[in-house]
Amino acid sequence: MHTFMAVHETGSVKAAAEALHVTPPAVSAAIAALEVALGTALFAKSGRGIVPTDAGETFASYVRKLQGLLAEAASAVQDADRGRVRIGAVATASEYVLPRLIASFAAEHPQVELSLSVRPREELFSLASDHAVDVVLAGRPPRGSGLVTRARRPNRLVVVGKPGVRGDPLRMTWLLTAVGSGTRDTALALLTRLQAAPPLLTLGTSGAAVAAAREGLGVTLVHEEAVREQLEAGDLASSPVTGTPLDRPWHLCTSPDPTAATRLFLEHVCASDAVGAAAFHTRHRPEG
Template structure:
């Protein structure tokens, strides 16, 4: 009969999987290489499957190893989520994932107000590209994500929504024809980048592009006249008002791209508190989130 695999062994295996190295995993976890190797060997014996294989001087995950790593992430995430779920909502932990634009222009003020209301909740904030955030949420490594719409077939639930639009902007008086101008792009994995590429396809144009990676770099490059970019209006309202940027008329824009507050099907109590806060207690000068009616239409993948 197969024995159980402890959370400690799963954590050790995930460290090996992250680093593709027994040695580096051991250093991260402050254990011996022999202990890390023994943990992986124990799991392989219990599963009756090879999880790692030699590759040159290092190791790689087998197909079974990659599948098992995904399950370990979800299992460990659920264990931490279960611990949080039985605590008082106002004394637990809240891990929020957010894309860069929403983090800077949408989340910070309501987050500060939430911390003032619930000082005993331990807050964690991670800023990543959209795809990575939703993957972490699926693995229960994050409690709540604020970003664009979650991917289909993800099993995630949209709890609240805040209006936003994507507009094309450039430096006033320095913007050539948008059909031939250089388009400034975010890094791979960005939802805005994917939307920009789709817009260029719809316009049937292949203009020069420049990938700058971060939201801040793209915004600064647009202000300096290096090109034009598609960006959330939340990020440029003050720059447009100050005359540093202008909104350009481009066919197919502006695009309605609301922000979504997204959880798993079983959100933690602190996550529920924060969603209520976003809807009912928006900071002065900020637009509140609107509730999304509970229905199967709000589960990603149900369309």
């Protein structure tokens, strides 16, 4: 399965062999044996490379889940303080929410292996469904995802721009994050709700959008926590837009049956005596 996924991801037997540190014939033999066992072709030639067949794509979706479950199982049989926690987070949360939580957890539980994947919201929930991450830190999980919100933390989205700039913010250029970003989707939904059609400019990251707003290029919808210091210093100013600030709490989500190490991490980040104001809370009933 590992060899199959290497070929699937690289689109080349040679590239997969280099990544796995084996010979190309060994990779070809493994794929051939797998195809015989399954009774179907998993790849087809395309130019100088190969592409997955429909059967190959279907098989890949199952292999991702199997690999995720195997990694999860390896952690599940370990004691809580010697296991592994694979964290997935959206970019803003990874920069402004997680560092203090991870640092304090690592100091208290140094033998727990931590890893972090920073991805767009939808990719994170997909990884969680495939058991490729243990905890997701993002917005509300989509309905039907099978994920459970274990804890929340308050979070607001505000519209900010350069101080002293006058005019209707709904007529200014709106600076957007990349396609797939939850903040971008929220900004576009807000404009639709307000029946506004200002110029749009995609700048990719939240940091780039905020920097452009600070220089007077337009306004941007951003997590208040990410710009609090700039607002207090007067480098940015809040722009009055109907319907904002938007209440969008952070959600910590897991599968219905998290590992012992994952539960240990959740307990830690909800302990105010350990992480102070950065703590999440479980006052609301968990939701799937």
